[in-house]
Each structure stands twice: as C-alpha cells, then as structure tokens.
Amino acid sequence: MAQIIPFQAVRPTRDKVSLVTSRSYDEYSPAELAAQLEFNPLSFLHVLNPAYTNQQKTAFEKRFRLVHQKYAEFKQEGILVQDEKPAVYIHKIVSKTHTFTGIIVGTSIADYKSDVIKRHEDTLQYRVELFKDYLKFSGFNTEPVLMTYPDNDKLSDWLDRKTKTLADFEFSTTRKDVHYLWKIDDENDIALLQKTFSDIGNIYIADGHHRSASAEMLYDEQPSAENHNYFMSFLIADSNVKIYEYNRLIKDLNGLSKSEFLKKLSEYFLIEIKSQQLFHPNRKHEFGMYLDGEFYALTLMTEKCGFESPLDRLDAQILYNKVLSPILGIADLRNDERIEYLPGKLPVTEIMKKVDDGEFELGFILFPSAIDEIKAIADAHQIMPPKSTYIEPKFRSGLVVYEL
Template identity: 50%
Template sequence: MAKIIPFKAVRPTRDKVSLVASRSYQSYTQAELEARLDYNPFSFLHIVNPGYKYHKDITGKERYNLVKNRYLEFKEDHIFIQDETPCYYAYKVVNRDGNMFSGIVAAASAEDYKNDVIKKHEDTIEYRENIFKDYLKTVGFNAEPVLLTYSGNSTINSIISEVQKERAEYEFTTHFRDTHYLWVIDNETSIKTIQKEFEDIDTTYIADGHHRSASSYLLSEDLKSENKQHTGNEAYNYFMAYLIPESDLKIHEFNRLVKDLNGLTKEAFLIQLDRLYRIENRGNELYKPNKKHHFSMYLDGEFYSLYLRKSNYTFNNALDALDTQILYKTILEPILGVSDLRNDTRIDYSHGKNDLVTIKSKVDSGIFKVGFGLVPITIEEMKAIADNHLTMPPKSTFIEPKLRSGVAIYEF
C-alpha cells in the first residue's frame, strides 16, 4: 500500500516560473552557470549557489544556512507563493524528440522507503546520504522531486487526462526545447480518489533519485527522534516525488569508454575477448547493438560487434543477465582491470541520448582507447533487480523525464 499524499507546494508565480526553473546545479558548465547567475536574478540557481552574491565559494554548514536565507528572500519578495490547501500537481513534459511524460507530483512516505514499498535498484554512498541529509535539515525543503514509477492506474490516468483539458497553471519551454506543464489538482473529490487509488498500489520503484530518497528517510528518522510529540503526520515523514506510469518512462543506455587496454596490445586484447565473444569487424559502419547480450566496440578506428558466447557465461540471477554487469564481469574487470566503476578515472560514461559518433570522436581524439555501446535496460529488468534486492552497476540507466528544480517545492 503506497502512501502518496497531497501537499501545499511553494511555487513561483506564473509570470516567473520559466525564469526560476533550473536544471540540477551539477549539470551546468561553469560558463552556463555564470551566464545564468549574471543575467537572471530569478533563477533558482541563486538559491543553491548563495556564494555568488559575495563572489566566494562557500561550503558546508555556512552554505546551507545561506541557501535557506536566499530561499526565504525569494518568498519575502513574492517570487514564491504557497498554496493554501494540500494539492496534487499534474505535471507533463514534452521533449524535443516528441516523447511525452505525464504524472503526478506529490509527497511520498519515508516509511514506505524503509519498508520496501518504495523499491531501489542502486546502491547509495553513505557519506553522500548524510551530507544531503544535513543539507535538508538546515534548508527545510525539497526542490527537486524523486522520480518514482508504478504499474499504472486507469482511474489516476483518467483524472490527469481530465485536468489536462484545462489551461495549465504553468507552460514553459526550456533552452533544450522541452516544454513543461503543471496543473494544480485542488478538487477535494479528485484528491481523495487519487490518494485511495495509490493506497491500492503495492509497490513503487525509484527510477531516479536514490540518494535523495535515502537522505530524506535519514532526515525523517533524525527529526522523529528529536520530536517528543511525534505523530507520524509531520511533513518530515514525507518527501517530494514525481510519480509516472512505467509505460511512460524512457530508459536510455549508458555507454562505456576506457582510456587504455591495461597494458595489452590490440591483438592480445582481441584474443582475450574471443574467449567469451564472437567478434565481427564492422569497419567504418556505425554499428549499434539491437539485442540483449550484444555489444558494439570501437577500437583503433574500427567498429566491432561482440556477441556473448552464452555457453561460457552463467546466468544465476537477474543481475547476471544485465548487460552492464556482463560487460563488467567479462571485459572491464578481468581484461581491462577496471574494478571500481564508480571511482576509477580510467573509465567514463556517455548516455544513450548521445549517438555512437560521440564514442567514436572521443576515441579518435586519443583521450580514450576503446568504447563500448549497449542496448538500454528495460523496465522489467530494473524491476527484477529491485524485487530481488539486487543492485545494478553504476551508470546502468539514463532515465527521462528530467524535471526542473524550483517549479514545485516541498517544505518540512
């Protein structure tokens, strides 16, 4: 039973939402960041980068306090307003590729995270969990929802469809040519129906935002222990989520690039590959795999197709059958010596929205020696990993939609 409740969002005024909304802070180049901070006083980036005001890099607790101050200033200046009653928010994104994503922004239960009603498929790093927990504890808000997915519900879909026939509260297009829409669902009957329908859903899955979910759970435990009158209904028992049917989710692959052949010659490397793969030289053909357990490889100016010899590889569980795990266990770790996929500086990743030309150009530049192309992981594979309490290798999925920070904010 998923506990998904409405909340009183803090939101930009309609006339400023396109100016406020931002991508995640880490996704900007330094030049992009400076341009937005220099020329857009309403950008949410001013809140999360408070040191800009003082031309100084500020970190730790001092930064957290200044983030809170900038946020309060946006509220005081009426750039942000808060809804008077708890609402759900229908949110739609139409990207430049024509893909449409439609779901509900709501508050998800931290207790559900603890009890595996919200299921995970990635490992989190403890120190990152605690850093973000401390950040949340100081600033007192979520500004970027965790992306959750579920099997779908015809009643919820019907309510969203009816709401979307009306004029959107927000409609804005980004520099990436993605158009975002938000509708406020404040009808009491619709709210009760949506909440009840989610209660009939046994499981939701984290598609994107594992660290944010983990940190929000840790925060709820901290604040619960500090509150002698804790009831379970406090805002800190929840975190902001965007819930989208799994049929609407778009999963892209993450391709791999490695800087050297671990001391091997090209010929010696290919001979070692031949033990577990049938190899075909594709020459200049931009070869992209289209089946599970098939990979493309770009090496020394040529593309190759790699077909796993299944007779020499054992599938024990859902993780063993995952292409990112197969590549790791058969090539990256034993042959190329890349054992730490998260921290080894010899490996890099390029998500599947970039084409094979990206891999080719990076190898041709000499920065990398070899690149590998994969097919995307499916939602069924992702759910199987989560259901069996397994974890994918890092950078196994690049998932859309990507929402903007600052469009709806959850306070606790």
C-alpha cells in the same frame, strides 16, 4: 500499499515561472551558470548558489543556511508563493521526441523503510549525509525522487481528463521543451489517487536514490519534525519513462595488445568487424565497441553463461563480469580513473571522437536496460552497477518546492 499525500507546495507565480525554474545545478557549464546568475535575477540558481555575488567559498553548513536565507528572500519578494491548500500536482513535459506526464506527491518514509518503495542502486554515505544536511539547513527540497508505477488504466484515464483542462503553468525552455503544471486540490480527486496507489502496491525508484536515502536519514534524526515523514516524489507510469544506456570509455587495454584483447573477448563473444560503420546494439546481450579506428559488434554467447539472477542477465553487469574486471582489470566502477561514462543520449560519434583523439583506448556501447529488468533487480534486492541507466524525465528546480 503505497501511501501518498498532498502537500502545500511553494511555487513561482504564473508570470515569473519561465524565468525562475532552472535545470539541475550540475547540468550547467561554468559559462552557462555565470550567464544565468549574471543576467537573470529571478533564476532559482540564485537560491541554489547564494554565494555567487560575493564569490565566496563557505563551509557546507554556512552555505546551506545561505540557501535558506536566499529562499526566504524569494518568498518575501513574492517570486515564490505557497499554496493555501494541500494539493497534488500533475506535471507534463513535451520534448522534441517524448511526452512525459506524472504526478507530484509526498511519498512515505515508512514505505521506503518497509520496501514498499523499491530501490535498485547503491548509495554513497558521504553524499547521503551531505544532502541530509542540505535538507536540514535549507529547509526545503525542489528535486523530487522519480518513481515508476505499473501502468494503470484508471490513472491513465484520470490524467487524460485532467490534462485537457487549462494548466496553471505553461511555459517553454531554451531547449524548446514545453512544461505544464496542474494543481489538483479537490478532495475527491486526492482520495481517488490515494486509493489507487494503495491498490497498486509497490512503486519503484527510477532516479533519486541518494535523495530518498537522505530523506530517511533526516527523518531518523528528527522524527517528530513536520513533513519529515514524507518526501517529494514524481510518479510516472512504467511505460512513460525513458531509459538510456550509459556507455563506457576505457583508458587502456591493461597491458594487452589488440590481438590479445580480441582473443580474450572471443571466449564469450562473437566478434564482427563493422569497420567505419557507426554501430549501436539493436538488442539485449549485444554490445558495440570502438577500438583502433574501427567499430565492432559483440554478441554474447549466452550458452556459455549461467544466469542465476536478474542482475546476472543485465548487460552492464555482463560487461563488467566478462570484460571490464577479468580482462581490463577494472574492479571499482566508481573510482577507477581508467573508466569514464557517457550517457546514451549523446551520439556514438562522441565515443569515436574521444578514442580517435587519444583520450581513451576503446569505448563500449550498450543496449538500454528495460524497466522490467530494473524492477526485477529491485524485487530481488540486488544492486545495479554504477552508471547503468540515464533516465528521463528530468525535473526543473524551482518549479515545485516541498518545505521541511
């Protein structure tokens, strides 16, 4: 029984929303970030990076308090305004290739603790603690946890009706995505949603494992504080989420010659040379590889693999178990400097270029994981390897703020 609640969001005013909202802070190059901060005084990036004006480096706690101070200034200046009534919010994103529609709500820490909210990724303790401190001292969160729910006809029909009405916000970004936001504060609508999600049961974290773990840690530290027993989430249907792979780039062959490496690969894979033909896997258990100026198709010989769990069947785990660890000697996927990752949104030619330039020795191209695979791993209480999925949609900072 998944619990959801409405909340009194803080949002930009309608006339300023396109100038206020920003991509996630980490997505900007230094030049892009400097340009935004220099020429757009309304950008939410000023809240996230309040030390920019003085170019000062500060300790984390002081910096987070400065974030809170700048956020308060945005509210005092009327750039951000809090809604009068608790509401849920429908958010629709239309890109060149996809349309995403989901619901922004408060989700329950109790559900997170009791495994009603399922997770599939491990977290790093220092990142969890750091973001917990950010939440504590800044007093707000504007990055909802992305969660999926099983496709539901009742919810789909409700969303379809509501999104045919005039949106509270409609704006475009420089990447030519169009964003819409509807505030839903009608008590009957909210009750309908709460009943529907209660009947749905489990919901699954798609992106935001560190954020949800930080919210739990903050609750454990201050359980009586207002709004700490819920955290902001963006709920979207299983079929509406877009999952890309993360591809792997490897620095060297671990002391092996090319022929020795290919011979070891042939123990578990059928190898087909594609030469200069750009290759991307077309199905599960098929891998692309770029080595020494040539593409290869690697097909797993599944009859040689004893799959005992959902994790064993995951392509990213297979690549680790059969190639990265035993052949290339990469045991720590998070910290080994010999491996790097590229999101599957980028063209295969990016892998080709990095290998041809000598920056890496070879690259592996994976087939994207399916949502059912991710949910099966979460249901089995297993953990996916780092950088297994790059999931969309991505949320814009400053669009909806959940105060703590």
